[in-house]
Amino acid sequence: MAVLGHSLGGLIALHLAAKLPEIITRLVLYGPVKPPPEAGQNGLHARAKTVRDSGMVAVADTVIGASLSPTTQKTRPELVGFARELLSRQQPEGYALACEALAGSSEPDWSRITAKVIIVSGSDDKVSSPAAVESIVSNLTSATKEVISFKEVGHWHTLENPSGCIQAIEKAFKL
Numbered sequence: 001m002a003v004l005g006h007s008l009g010g011l012i013a014l015h016l017a018a019k020l021p022e023i024i025t026r027l028v029l030y031g032p033v034k035p036p037p038e039a040g041q042n043g044l045h046a047r048a049k050t051v052r053d054s055g056m057v058a059v060a061d062t063v064i065g066a067s068l069s070p071t072t073q074k075t076r077p078e079l080v081g082f083a084r085e086l087l088s089r090q091q092p093e094g095y096a097l098a099c100e101a102l103a104g105s106s107e108p109d110w111s112r113i114t115a116k117v118i119i120v121s122g123s124d125d126k127v128s129s130p131a132a133v134e135s136i137v138s139n140l141t142s143a144t145k146e147v148i149s150f151k152e153v154g155h156w157h158t159l160e161n162p163s164g165c166i167q168a169i170e171k172a173f174k175l
Helices: 008-019 038-054 057-067 070-075 077-088 092-103 130-139 162-172
Strands: 002-006 026-030 116-122 145-150
Touching: 002 008, 008 026, 008 092, 026 162, 038 057, 038 092, 057 077, 070 077, 116 130, 116 162, 130 145, 145 162
Parallel strands: 002 026, 026 116, 116 145
Antiparallel strands: none
């Protein structure tokens, strides 16, 4: 079975692959995150409180600034507007719970992950930086792993480079 995940969903997919290595044979991870250090945990708890108190509009510009590449922000106003709309329509409580889940997350049992793994990274990804992706790759013991890095792409790979993301999925099924 193949599992795809983005950001926190990538970390969840890694945990799933560690718990069910006999079932999960392929992972395609877009900007997977690792459990944050204490400062990151504190920031996530603060963001959860902000959205509960003031709604998604209170964090939308900050999230967009950290998630979309500078190139996208300058040259693709329609995509920036779409991202803002996506954020604005999220339920604050659901978003807050996701922030708290990431703040309280843990590392998967790396030694149990045997799936073939493709990690998609963006050169301008501030959430799952290229260094963070390399850290994940170094922890993986699976025989087949590959990083695909998109230039001038931030954390929202599927919005900024949808065709490249589709090609990553297709590649996973050829491994």
